[in-house]
Amino acid sequence: MAATVAVEKLTRMFGSFTAVNSIDFSVSRGEIFGFLGPNGAGKSTTIKMLCGILVPTGGKGQVNGFDILSEQEKIKSTIGYMSQKFSLYDDLTVRENLRFFGSIYGLEGKKLSDRIAHAMDMAEIGNRGDEVVKNLPMGIKQRLALGSAILHDPPVLFLDEPTSGVDPIMRRNFWELIYNFSEAGKTIFITTHYMEEAEHCDRIALIIAGKIIALDTPARLKGDLAYEVYSFSVENFIEMFDYIQSLDFVSETAIFGSDIHVLCEKGFPLKRELGALMKKKNITNYHIEKISPTLEDVFVTHARKHGV
Amino acid sequence: MKIIHSATRILAIAEKEWIQVRRDGRSLILSILLPVLLLLLFAYALNMDVKRVSVAIFDQDKSALSRDLLESFSNTEYFRVQRYVRNYREIDDLIDRGTVIMGIVVPRNFESMYKSGKHVSVQILIDGSDSTSATVAGGYVKSIMFSFNRDLRMRDLNRAGISGIVAPVDVRSRVWYNEELQSKNFIVPGIIVIVMAIISALITSLTISREWERGTMETLITTPVRKYEVYFGKLVPYVLIALFDLIITVSLGYFVFSVPLRGSFIELYLIALLFLIGTSSLGIMISSATRSQVLSVQAAIIITYLPSIILSGYIFPIKNMPGIVQIITYLVPAKYLITVMKGIALKGIGASLLWTQIVFLTLYAVVVGAISLKKLSLKLPE
Numbered sequence: 001m002a003a004t005v006a007v008e009k010l011t012r013m014f015g016s017f018t019a020v021n022s023i024d025f026s027v028s029r030g031e032i033f034g035f036l037g038p039n040g041a042g043k044s045t046t047i048k049m050l051c052g053i054l055v056p057t058g059g060k061g062q063v064n065g066f067d068i069l070s071e072q073e074k075i076k077s078t079i080g081y082m083s084q085k086f087s088l089y090d091d092l093t094v095r096e097n098l099r100f101f102g103s104i105y106g107l108e109g110k111k112l113s114d115r116i117a118h119a120m121d122m123a124e125i126g127n128r129g130d131e132v133v134k135n136l137p138m139g140i141k142q143r144l145a146l147g148s149a150i151l152h153d154p155p156v157l158f159l160d161e162p163t164s165g166v167d168p169i170m171r172r173n174f175w176e177l178i179y180n181f182s183e184a185g186k187t188i189f190i191t192t193h194y195m196e197e198a199e200h201c202d203r204i205a206l207i208i209a210g211k212i213i214a215l216d217t218p219a220r221l222k223g224d225l226a227y228e229v230y231s232f233s234v235e236n237f238i239e240m241f242d243y244i245q246s247l248d249f250v251s252e253t254a255i256f257g258s259d260i261h262v263l264c265e266k267g268f269p270l271k272r273e274l275g276a277l278m279k280k281k282n283i284t285n286y287h288i289e290k291i292s293p294t295l296e297d298v299f300v301t302h303a304r305k306h307g308v
Numbered sequence: 309m310k311i312i313h314s315a316t317r318i319l320a321i322a323e324k325e326w327i328q329v330r331r332d333g334r335s336l337i338l339s340i341l342l343p344v345l346l347l348l349l350f351a352y353a354l355n356m357d358v359k360r361v362s363v364a365i366f367d368q369d370k371s372a373l374s375r376d377l378l379e380s381f382s383n384t385e386y387f388r389v390q391r392y393v394r395n396y397r398e399i400d401d402l403i404d405r406g407t408v409i410m411g412i413v414v415p416r417n418f419e420s421m422y423k424s425g426k427h428v429s430v431q432i433l434i435d436g437s438d439s440t441s442a443t444v445a446g447g448y449v450k451s452i453m454f455s456f457n458r459d460l461r462m463r464d465l466n467r468a469g470i471s472g473i474v475a476p477v478d479v480r481s482r483v484w485y486n487e488e489l490q491s492k493n494f495i496v497p498g499i500i501v502i503v504m505a506i507i508s509a510l511i512t513s514l515t516i517s518r519e520w521e522r523g524t525m526e527t528l529i530t531t532p533v534r535k536y537e538v539y540f541g542k543l544v545p546y547v548l549i550a551l552f553d554l555i556i557t558v559s560l561g562y563f564v565f566s567v568p569l570r571g572s573f574i575e576l577y578l579i580a581l582l583f584l585i586g587t588s589s590l591g592i593m594i595s596s597a598t599r600s601q602v603l604s605v606q607a608a609i610i611i612t613y614l615p616s617i618i619l620s621g622y623i624f625p626i627k628n629m630p631g632i633v634q635i636i637t638y639l640v641p642a643k644y645l646i647t648v649m650k651g652i653a654l655k656g657i658g659a660s661l662l663w664t665q666i667v668f669l670t671l672y673a674v675v676v677g678a679i680s681l682k683k684l685s686l687k688l689p690e
């Protein structure tokens with residue numbers, strides 16, 4: 001079956017700066033496809049090109065079978081989009097916003113009120129219909145934005161960091177909604193810089209400085225990691241971090257909360273070697289254990305490999 | 309089907325704009341209160357009652373000639389002699405206290421110097437603190453002095469035996485503001501047109517730029533909405549608001565300034581509608597070009613205010629302008645509506661006599677509308 005979204009060598013320059021650098025990927029129907037990368041990686045730029053509001057400077061692509069270079073109008077009526085920054089009308093009420101966007105999508109009469117009711121129900125904002133958006137908490141605003149994006153029942157949703165700035169509980173709530181859409185056969189293209197969120201995706205593309213550096217399921221990305229990962233906790237971990245990084249048998253290091261993740265070649269007796277060094281330094285109050293890699297370890301490794 | 313969808317979208321946008329204006333105090337002030345304030349402000353700035361400048365007279369000569377001169381001032385309806393004084397200090401005091409705006413000082417030996425063929429001058433002291441009145445009063449003085457000189461010369465020539473001479477060229481000095489010394493009946497309609505040009509462009513100049521600044525445009529452009537739908541959806545509510553403003557200001561003119569309304573209201577408002585479509589489109593064009601509220605407001609004011617005042621023929625007669633400037637005045641819609649207002653309100657003539665104005669206003673609306681539709685971009689900035 002043809003992919004719902006597919007791009008080839010997609011590129012966007014701003015002047016001489018390359019924000020998105022010749023990326024290729026495709027997303028199949030019903031998939032939750034994650035775009036994971038730090039700020040400035042080119043995630044929003046990519047999404048905007050897919051939505052038909054920013055013209056690529058190179059490459060090609062299609063969404064729902066429509067060309068992103070020439071059929072933007074058709075793309076727009078078959079997608080739902082949630083921009084990174086909340087951008088509905090905050091001087092309108094929840095219901096007025098939904099009415100407005102519903103009408104813009106060509107819904108009328110009973111169909112319109114049914115879809116509004118459905119969207120409010122889905123987003124669990126049924127009791128706040130007459131509140132002016134400005135006064136709502138961020139989590140509710142984001143659910144409203146999602147509700148608004150699905151009013152016309154589009155087969156594809158583009159969500160640009162939909163959960164940024166929302167507390168973890170709200171974030172989990174939001175993901176429940178995303179799973180529901182996916183189960184209903186909708187394709188979801190979502191960007192994030194939260195590693196744990198990326199774990200929820202069917203597949204993820206790691207994007208850094210406009211380049212996709214890895215693309216696979218979360219499990220395979222972690223499984224393909226060429227290193228073993230140890231979690232090391234010690235009292236003054238900030239000082240120790242530099243020391244550990246300088247050891248020649250350590251391939252990668254990363255800080256997780258107050259723990260240091262130490263990556264080394266598979267099969268290397270890290271526990272013993274590091275233990276010996278600690279003893280020499282007269283440090284006894286430490287803990288080290290082997291763990292299964294997280295996406296962040298994968299990310300750090302790939303990023304380092306690409307010189308970031 | 310497509311047309312119905314478009315109509316639905318246009319209505320949705322218009323309704324949304326209307327809700328936003330209604331909820332936003334600043335927009336309400338801008339679109340309802342500001343036109344009224346501007347009308348009053350301009351009406352006072354153009355000072356319709358400078359007719360009757362109060363003067364103090366210090367006649368040091370007390371000769372026949374000086375009496376002639378002073379009579380030519382007191383005989384006009386433009387001056388009222390408030391006081392005859394005996395020294396400069398008194399004039400200063402009267403001006404300071406605001407009792408008079410102007411002092412006329414005739415020097416000693418005024419007549420004898422004139423008779424011996426010397427050049428003599430009369431000193432005029434004007435209160436410069438009210439620059440408009442000062443300018444107008446200065447204009448009156450120049451014009452009176454000119455005719456006084458001319459009469460004097462004629463008299464001399466007649467005396468010298470040359471009779472039956474008529475001054476070959478009758479030059480009249482001009483007063484800048486309200487040059488023809490028109491009454492408020494002529495001033496108020498012009499002010500209404502200028503205010504409406506400013507207001508209609510101002511309120512629309514915010515609409516597109518506000519959406520870009522708040523980020524809502526980014527959501528709007530990912531929907532299947534079309535350019536012309538956004539354009540008309542934004543145009544319609546603001547043209548209606550502007551029409552409402554026009555009705556308010558015309559009513560103010562009628563009730564507060566007692567400007568007569570002899571012709572048909574309906575015709576006046578219908579022609580004004582053409583004007584408002586043009587100027588509102590101009591605001592939309594500015595708004596889409598700048599994408600910034602501050603910039604678009606400034607641009608809208610400058611682009612409407614100055615040409616409407618300077619190039620509309622309202623203050624400076626177009627026939628006295630250099631050729632190229634005269635051509636430019638055809639691009640100023642206020643020029644046509646001022647003629648229409650004066651024609652319909654003051655002379656009571658019908659639309660059938662104003663077809664040139666109607667044609668130009670229609671052209672303006674269509675051309676500016678087309679350009680602003682073209683300028684309106686539903687793409688992110690490059």
Ligand SMILES: Nc1ncnc2c1ncn2[C@@H]1O[C@H](COP(=O)(O)OP(=O)(O)O)[C@@H](O)[C@H]1O
Nearest residue numbers: 014019037038039040041042043044045046690
């Ligand atoms: N309109 C623009 N003009 C110039 N540079 C831009 C523009 N939009 C984005 N960029 C740059 O492109 C890069 C990628 O931006 P973006 O796609 O927003 O990143 P992300 O969404 O991953 O945080 C950033 O360095 C950003 O500064």
Ligand SMILES: [Mg+2]
Nearest residue numbers: 043044045084
């Ligand atoms: Mg972004």
